[in-house]
Structures are given as C-alpha cells and as structure tokens.
Amino acid sequence: MIEFEEVTKQYEQSLALDGLTLTIPDNVLFVLVGPSGSGKTTAIKMINRLIEPTSGVIKIDGQPINQMDLQTLRLNIGYVLQNIALFPHLTIEENITIQLEVLKWTKADRQKRARELLAMVHLDPDQYASRYPSELSGGQQQRIGIIRALATSPKVILMDEPFSALDPVTRTQLQDLVLSLQKQLHNTIVFVTHDMKEALRLGDEIAVMRQGSIQQVGTAKAIFNQPKNEFVREFFDIERQQATLTVEDLLAADLGTVVNGQPTTITMSATLAELAQQLVVHPEGVVVATDDQGQRQLTMTDLTTLIAKRGL
C-alpha cells in the first residue's frame, strides 16, 4: 500500500502538488490521469524519490520512504520511462538485467532471468537477447522497457506515460500486455497518463488530478458515470461523446415511462440511430424490455432530452 499524506511540492515559480493525500491499494493497476501540469508526474516520481516533497510524507506499507535506504527502495521499485531510455550501448539482455548486476546475480542467473522475461512478452530470447536497442522497433523497445522494470520482481512498478510516443495500434497492444502482466503477476502498478481513454481502459482505480490535487478517485465506471465535478465531467466529455450511445444509456438516464404488457419493439442494445428510425415509424412511442423484467415506453421527447443532456 502506498500512501501520500498531505504531500506538497513547491517549485520556485509554481506549486506542483498541493497537499496531495492518496492511498494506492496493493495489487491493482492504479492510474493517475490529468492534463499536463496537473502534478501526476511529480507524484509518481516521488514514489522512487526522484523528486523529494517540500512537505508531507509518503509511506510504503506503513513505512515512510525517506527513512528507507534509497538504493534498496529503488532496486525494489520497477520504473518504465516515457522515452523508453534503453541504454544504447548495452545489449537487450544487459539492459534487462542491469539491476541484477548490482544485486550480484551470477551471469548464468541473469541470462536465465532475461530469457524468462523476454518469453513473457513474446520476444524470442535466442533472437533478441544479444541485440542492441537500436535494432528493435519502438514497440519492441518499450516491451523491453517494461520487462526491465520487472527484472527484480518488484512489488511496485511505476509507469510514467510509457506509451505516449507510440502509434495507436502498438499502444493498444502494449496496453493489453500490461493488463495481462498485471493479471499474471499481481504487482501494484502506478500508471501515469494524460489520455483518459487509456485511463479508462487500464485502470482498476483511477485518480483524476488537476493543478496538484485529486479531483476524484474511483473505478473507471464510477468516474465515467458519476463525475464528481465539472472538471472531471469535461475531462471525460470527449470520451463520452465518442462512445456510441444506446437505448441502455437512455434507460440509465432514467428516461421513458413505465408500461406493462406491451409488445416489445426495440432491444436495449439498439443504437440511438435505430431508436430514431423506429420513432419515425411509431411516433406514439416504442417499448423496450428492461433488466428488471419491466417495460418502458420511449418517445421522441426522451430522445431529445438525452441528446440535450449528453450531446451527440
């Protein structure tokens, strides 16, 4: 468990973190999301003490990290960087096992570990172990970046916007990889992103940040459906708009009138476009069966109310 208690970071010109209090539970993929300047990167870099707070305490499993041995702390926290940052003069194997060198693993053990990790991200060890980073594609390089962070089997792994430089297809693949790795290994992953779509896709829990403080913490669904304030709502608005609205959304917004014993004319998963077509033919209203075995009648007014409320 990682706890931030009243953590503030004051730079000469600006306040990066303003009394941040946050608890990150064990074994979850925890996403810090927010626009640039929201303090999310400052917060994540405080966990491995790349940045020291001006005031406040950060604890891991109840122990303040500034009282722990710095090297031990860092060797036990995995770190994946935004610009990947593989050491260009070291082979893939050497890159992966650099921390194990410090921990005095034998060469054979390091080799074994590197092969294990490569296999885990579907890269053929025979083919890749002795290559240099420049010989790999960007996506492959960040796979190495991820398994490098796993080398010492750390309980906590920090990922600082790791996929922001990758193309959308590769990004999706790597997001899937992170999800499956987390399911497999049950590490605590703290993941920073400014992309709400990525946050929604990955986060077991999401903390939305703005100007150095937390706006809302919760599951993807909770935040998406019940934004706590205007900022959170707006932040997810674009995402919301892009989602294809269905009849279910209409029901969720508590629209329509309850009816009984009518013939059902539309399903819950129908899109609003399909609903609109039905309403042109049946201007008096269409009937949908709800989850609780009931029925509701939807009219043109319900549709326009929803659009007025959510936008298109």
Add this chain to the structure above:
Amino acid sequence: MMQQIEQILTTQSGELLQALGQHLEISLLALLIAAAIGVPLAIVLTTHQKLAETMLQVTSVLQTIPSLALLGLLIPLVGIGTIPAVITLVLYALMPIFQNTYTGLIGIDPALKEAEVAFGLPRTKRLLRIELPLAMPLIISGLRIALVMIIGTATLAALIGAGGLGTFILVGIQSNNNALLLVGATLSAVLALVVSALIRWLGTLSFKKITVSLAIFVGLFGVIEGVTRFQAPQTTITIAGKLGSEPDILMNMYRDLILEDQPNYKVTVKPNFGGTTFLFNALQADKIDIYPEFTGTVLQTLVKSPTKTNQNPTKTYQLAKKSLQEQFNMTYLAPMRYQNGYDLAVSAAFAQKYNVKTISDLATLKQPITAGFDPDFYHQKDGYQGLKDTYQLNLNAKIMEPSIRYKAIADGKVDVVDGYTTDAEVARYKLVVLEDDRHFFPPYQGAPIMKADFAKAHPEVVKALNRLAGQITESQMQEMNYQVQVKHRKARDVAHDYLVKQQLISK
C-alpha cells in the same frame, strides 16, 4: 634529394630510431599525464557546471600560448630537458581531453540519466557501466586530437634539450640539410598517423577491453621507464653543445677522451641543445656538466659588465677564465688552437666586381648592399651592432637563419653574410672572407666550461679534456665541418677519426 634521404636512413638509422623512441616516450608520457588529470577532472566537474566553465576557459587560454613561449617560461621554473617539455605538452593536451570528456558526459540523454538513478545503480556503477562508455567515443576522439597535437608540438622539445625527432628538423634547418629536415618532419607525421589510427582502433573496442588495454599499456610503460631509470650507472656526465656541426664534433671528442680514461663512466651527449644563454643556464642549474664555449662569447655575453675584448687571444682567454671563476665559480679549461671568429663574406663575383677586399672597402661602396645575418650576430655587441659603428657601415641587413643565409648568398639574394672562420660553406660556395682591417672581431677560442665544483670532484675528467688544449687547426676544423655538413658523416665518427689520427686516443 632522394639519395640524401636514403643516405640518412642508412647511416643514421640508430639515431633516428633513438629519436623516434624519445619522441614517442615524451608524447605518450604527456598524453597519459594529461588524461590522468583531464578525465577525472571532467568527471568531478560534471556536477559543478560553473567551475567546469571556468576550467574550459583556463584550458582554452593555455591553448593560445605559443608553445615556444611556454617552453621558455618553464625554463627558470623547472630547468630544461624532458620535464619542461612534458609539462608543456600536458598543458596543451589538457584542453581537448577535458573538453571532450566533459562534453561527452554532459551530453548524455537526461532520460538515460534518470533511468540509471531510478534503477538504484550506485555512483561508480553508473559511471563505469553507463556514463563513461556512452561518452567514450568523444573521450577517444579527444585523446586522438591531443596526441596528434602532442606529437607535432613535441618537435619543439628539441629546442630545450629533450631530444626527439625535432632534433633532426632543427639540425636540418641549421645546416641547410633539407633531406634531414624532411626525414624528421615525415617521421613525426607518420608517427602521428600511426598512433592516431591505433587510438581510433582502441575506440572500437568495448569499454572493458579499452580499460584492460590501457592498464596493460600503462603497466608496460611504467616497467620500461623504471628499468631504464634503475639501470643508470653511478657516474653520469652530461655534455651539451650549441646548434651546429662544430659543437657536435667537439662534444663527441670530449666524450671519447673521457671514456678513453674512464670506460665505466656513462657519458651522455646532447647535441643541438640550444643557444648560448640557454646552455649557460643549464650548466648553472646542473642540468648539464660540460659544454664547449668560445672565449669571446664568454666576455661579450656571459660575464657581467663586459669589457672591450683584447685582440690578444691569450689575454682574452685569461680574462674570460678569471671572470668566470670570480663571477660564477666556473672552471674554464685551456682552449684549443684554432680561432673561430665572426667574419663577413661576399661572393667571389661581388668581390671582383667592386674590388672589395676588406670590411673598410665594403663601407665605402655607394650602392645599396643587402646583408643576411644570423640573429645572434645581428643583435650582439660583438656582432653587427658594434661592427656598424666601428666601420660606419650602412647595410640593408636582414635577419636569417644561419644555414639559409649561405644559401641566400649563393643564390645572389644577398651580397654580404656573416660567418665563422671555420665554416665549411666558405669553400663550398666559393666565398671571399673580408679582412677585418680594424680588428673589430675578437679572437674566439673554444674550450670546455664547467662548474668549479665539478672540476674539483672530477680531476680525471679535467685531465682527459686538457689533452685537447692547443689542438685542432682552423683548416682541420673546416675539414671536419665539411665532412659533417656537406658529406653528411656523423659528427661522432668524424670526431673519433680525428682523435685516433692525432693519437689522442688509442682506437
């Protein structure tokens, strides 16, 4: 020219190899010291950027000091020979090594630096495993730049008696021997290219291999240095001489004479060691033990409140000896027979055309006369400055290197040159020596000069050298100079042959 070069390569291969070795030794020693200072300094200063900027400025300024001036500045501080040469070269090499190492370390991608810190790598691990290897290409290129510069600049080390390939260049200029000059310069260039290629190759190795190679190299270098130093015998006598063939011949005679009596002594000769003041300072500083000097020069240049020199050679010698003893506590042994004085010479054609036989004749000529004088002669009171007043001479005088000046008169570029009565070129270029009809030029006799303490401690050396007193005539000296300068025989052999012929040594 090709023949001359071939001749040099066959007859002087030993000396060439020795000079090459010396050159390489000085250069590598300087490089190692500069690297041992520059690289750690750059590493330390990467965390002190302001200091680093200052350091860069300082090394850049050092770079702009002319190397010759730097060598000169160091003489009063550390004397002459290898030490000031190496110091100078180190100061020069410092900037490229420091700058490249610093730039290499500073220029590392900040993301990589963040990564190595975040991974909890200890400071030494970061430096050795990540940062130095990443900066290595720049460091290697800094070393290469430094070494090429060192090897080039090290040719100047010959000027302060450190030896090396510069000796050949210097003597080549001195004796108008372009072949010798070319050999010296070419070897220096080739050395620079070879060593540069070697360092480039070193740069392609992995960091580990580079470290191991360097360690082996430094170890070997240290062992060789140690062994050579350790093997030095108890009695070492160092004889030096000014630039030119005549001092070179004399020095070798001194050596052969000493070794004839004391075969176990180690006698080092340092030919072409430098100018008058330079040699005298070296003698005072115990850098050398003996060098041949002329009586006239002692009175004109070395002793305080110089007096007008007597025309009587014996009196001149006595005065010089007394002054040296009183003012510097130096012993001046008995002089040789020949008189080597300054003279003025014109081409035979010029002499005939204007009917010039004496310096007075020259002074009466109305048309402009151009003269090529060596720098010493031009500036000294016993040279052109005094001569001008005595004869009311009005010459268009240009300063030229001694060897170039004879070439100039042979090519008709100048009408008059200064020279020495024993110069081989008088005969070679068919010159006419003008009579010094007002007896301005003092008589110059050569004799060994040394510290009184040394003479007292080594009576056997004094005894050996005194056998040369009253020996060698002017024509014998001219002939020997001719053998060395024109025939390119080794001064050592010429000296040896003379001593054997005169039965001064056994064989």
